[in-house]
Amino acid sequence: MPTPRRPGRGGQAPPDAAGAAAWHELGKLDAFAGRLTRVECEGRTLLVYRADGACTVYDNHCPHQRTPIPLEALEGGALRCPKHGWTFDIATGECTAKGDRPLKRYPSRIDSGLLYAEW
Numbered sequence: 232m233p234t235p236r237r238p239g240r241g242g243q244a245p246p247d248a249a250g251a252a253a254w255h256e257l258g259k260l261d262a263f264a265g266r267l268t269r270v271e272c273e274g275r276t277l278l279v280y281r282a283d284g285a286c287t288v289y290d291n292h293c294p295h296q297r298t299p300i301p302l303e304a305l306e307g308g309a310l311r312c313p314k315h316g317w318t319f320d321i322a323t324g325e326c327t328a329k330g331d332r333p334l335k336r337y338p339s340r341i342d343s344g345l346l347y348a349e350w
C-alpha cells in the first residue's frame with residue numbers, strides 16, 4: 232500500500248501523473264455514528280460500517296449485478312442484497328450465502344477526526 236498522502240483543501244489529494252490511488256475525505260467521524268451509514272463522495276456511493284471505534288468502507292453496490300444495497304438490508308451482522316439474496320458479513324465484506332464474491336472494500340483511515348478512503 233502506498234504511503235498515504237494528506238488530502239489538500241477540498242478533501243481530495245490530486246491524482247499523481249501515474250494515476251495512483253489517492254485518499255478522499257468522506258467526512259467528520261461524528262457523521263458515521265450509526266452502525267451503517269451511506270455516503271456519497273465524488274461520484275461513488277459508499278457504505279461505512281462502524282464498530283468498536285473503527286470504520287470499514289465498502290462500495291454500496293452488490294458485486295453480483297451492481298445493485299445498490301440499502302441500509303435496511305443489514306440484519307445483525309449480515310448484509311443481504313435484496314435482488315438475489317447474496318449475503319455478506321458486514322465486518323469483513325466476505326460473501327457468506329448464495330454468492331461467491333466479497334463486497335468491494337476500500338482502504339480507510341482516520342486522521343484528525345476525519346474519515347478517508349483510498350481509491
Ligand code: FES
Pocket residue numbers: 293294295296297298312313314315316317
Ligand atoms: S444483484 Fe445482489 S444478489 Fe444479485
